[in-house]
Amino acid sequence: MELDLMWILVGLPLAFGLGWLASRLDLRQLRIDNRQAPRAYFKGLNYLLNEQQDQAIDAFIEAVQNDPDTSELHFALGNLFRRRGEYERAVRVHEHLMQRGDLSLADRQRAQHGLALDFLKAGLLDRAEDALRKLEGTSFEGQARLARLAIYERSREWPQASEVAQQLENSGEANFAVRQAHYLCEQARECQAQSDAAGAQKLLLQALKTAPQASRARILLGQLQLSLGQAIQALQTLNPLFETNALAAPLAAATLARAAKDAKDAHPIQATLILLQTHYALAPCLDVMEAMVTLEAASPDTVATSRSRYIDHLNQHPSLIAASRWLAGETLAHENFHPPIQAALELAAKPLARYRCAACGFEAKEHFWHCPGCQAWDSYPPRRVEEL
Template identity: 30%
Template sequence: MALELDLWWLLLFPAFFALGWLAARVDMRSVLKQAKEVPAGFFRGLDALVEEDSGAAVKALAEVARQQPAVQELPLTLGKLYRKRGENDRAIRLHQRMLESTDLPSEQRDAVRFELAQDFRKAGLVDRAEEILLKLLSGNMGRSARRQLLDIYQQDRDWEKAIATAKELRSDAHSYQHEVAQYHCELAQGELYKSNYPEARRHVTEALAANRKCVRASLILGDIEFAEGRLEEAIAAWQGIEKQNFEYLSMAAERLFDAYEKLGKPSEGIALLRGYQKTFPQLELTDLLYQKVATYEGEARALEAAREAVHARPSLNGVYRLIESQMDGLTPEGRADAEVIRTLVSKHAQRLTVHRCKCCNFRSRAFFWHCPACGEWESFTPNRSEIH
């Protein structure tokens, strides 16, 4: 019996191998057949995309789209290429033709409408883009549509709508609390300009409720308190930035000194600035401290403060102040030489000293709460750095 079973196994093994070989041949033939059915223009377009030649890619894929009208994904890709190349009119016409087609499956219509909304937005027709996106909110493209709407509301500075949309976008992956706090700060700043202090205070409270570490909210709160004459409360609000993010103390420094000065306590203000500079040498305080010390304690003490700052954190602006503070003690010839050096240092400081976005490394001489390059909030370095 055992012998018969072994013989059967010996007969079955070749059959198994033959079936495996046959299956592999069938699969390979199927793959080769499918590959031959793909138009050559598709591969030319793919190769052009790899080579970053969008013009050749558009031409090749447009040819394939004409040959294969039943493939709906290809016109979508082609429309994106048109939009990327700035050919917004062609992208709009393409997507509109797709929507007019009776062959377009209903489940793909929202995807085409979403692309059309992006076409309109890129072409500057924001109202038409918003109109389409609002109609997509209840469908399968709802989340993507809300993200686009949030960008539009930020661009249009419609902060109330931005707040409402960000709250609808909240998820475990992204709470949008950071952004909501900034939108409330924008509203608070606007009300502060109009001297509407109660409404400005309300938005600051909302900002801190959304993000208790929002430095900008503390800066505005201090401004409100200062404007209403509550100087001690203003000082407390600005000093609270040390616990939120000490790097932004440089933006509150002059405000703090002005409050102490108004209280008749300039020496306490100078002492606070000196303390910040020693504790946080990376803060950009050299110019401010030099000016205030020179005014209240004399040039000699100001020179000492400038020297300490430059030794703790060498910078072009610090060197400029150091040269300036010692010019009076030089001979006429030495003063002329120092003036040349000071002018050269000043020019280089203006050219090389910039604020930088920590997310995308965008550089600017002006400070922004909202990076104009990547759109991130509160990502700019408050203290300028020198380009190397």
């Protein structure tokens, strides 16, 4: 009995001492780990600020290994992988975050948004769309809808784009009336490609009603009416562009001149010519001037004026395009020099006759309402490069 009591008296202090020593060792290791994690984190941050992304990734991986439960490090690592173009690794990081049971609702939604961006950057549009749909009703709802809108525009799914744009407008994000008119115009073009003129006309009239201030629907409708032999209706559709001095009026000048000629009536030609002259006086433009030349050449009373129109334009607005087109209709005294001079002018003027996107600088022979380079809307000025 005395022996048992002695062992108890000796064992209790010994156990206490061992426990105290173990706790001190654990605390020391914890302090070391806590020092190592911030050190790796700040090292990664320093690399990131110096734009050394490879070294930053290595530092953040080290920090995550030291403290695998820190969600902020996982988010930083996932964003870095995505910026580096390592989309599979970014996806794995965000999927790992979403599988954690201790993640808060806000962080789970953040991880879902990061995952959607990973798929979007990787070009996996179907998976990105599914991931973005799961963000409805969250704080990322507006961003997710804008991303879905970009997906639908990129894949030319105009009805779906229209639906999302309406949702964004209803939530107060912005006014999407002009964008909605563009979607209707795109669907009208598809109808025309399928020889469905009635369907195209219906969509264009709807686009005009949706955004009366937008010029594209009016221009396309006038072109469609002219192709259907409805010259008077085309004139009525296009005239408001010139009466209000719309910026896009030069894009409709050639169609307006053809409609006036096809009307087979001297009055539409004279009225249209006056309208074009008035617009040209306010905003001189090569396309409007050429439409005037077309109408003046069709009338015996003004054919002499049409010949000098290019010279008048060149006196006020030096232009290689105008010089080339004037030369094409003239007979020079030294006829042998005419073809090489004409060819040289046309070659020099060719790059200047393009249209250029104001957002990304993408140039094209034709005017685009939706830039094929940067996907921006209404970024092409209605004037050619030489006139900018």
